[in-house]
Amino acid sequence: MTSPLAAHDPRLDLVLQRDVDVPVDLVWKAWTTPAQIRQWFVPKPWTITACEIDLRPGGVFSTVMRSPEGQEFPNIGCYLDVVVNRRLIWTDALLPGYRPSPKPFFTGALELAPAGSGTRYTATAIHGDEAARKTHEEMGFHNGWATVLDQLVAFIKAS
């Protein structure tokens, strides 16, 4: 199945790719189960206080992130492409049911492939312009997404 994603554009996209020693199906489950998302999805001591998932194109993917000071940041979007154990694409440019959203920021793509007994993990943030890419970079994309990948691997190993 050909990927529907556009070719990577370093001016507009941010990518984290790493091989991790946990199996593909457990990474998939951690990304697609609300109770598991809560365990690793934001760098601690931030927390996820709510998560809703309807795992089909057009279905909701929402989280509420809570800062250590107690401020809550809701994120709501929908899935675009769901290929079990392989590829998950979602966006905040569309609300569930594909309604255009008030605050589009990025489309996210998680691509998984077997790598030995582990997983080649590729997470991409796709932006509409350079300003959005820069903002995301300054918000700490690289450290943040690497940290939550560490948390994801630790969570799976401890489960």
Place this chain on the structure above:
Amino acid sequence: MTSPLAAHDPRLDLVLQRDVDVPVDLVWKAWTTPAQIRQWFVPKPWTITACEIDLRPGGVFSTVMRSPEGQEFPNIGCYLDVVVNRRLIWTDALLPGYRPSPKPFFTGALELAPAGSGTRYTATAIHGDEAARKTHEEMGFHNGWATVLDQLVAFIKAS
């Protein structure tokens, strides 16, 4: 297959539904073939001077509309859902490859069902807020989409 669309919201959505006496498969073909789109997609004497279609989720759907005075209006978006002879959903909130777009306006949905030997034709424009819905209404949604449906039916009958 359940529709991924949200329930219709009259504050935000505009709908044209009509039964027409041309078969579903020819309506589908007219909507998904660039050479056919050029024949009926905008109210005459406007014309379509270019159309690109990659008929899969994430694939391009673009048209260039030309006014009688010669001004060109490009529209670019991507498909979200493609169910042959049944349902076509696209949006200008995302560019091809699911990249967030600079000027999101609406998500469109074409739903087709057999009605006798003809077609129950339902076309919906889904907006993010009431202002966008009103703008679309004032641009002439109801007359415009009804006129192009007349043109579509006439085109199919003449083919």
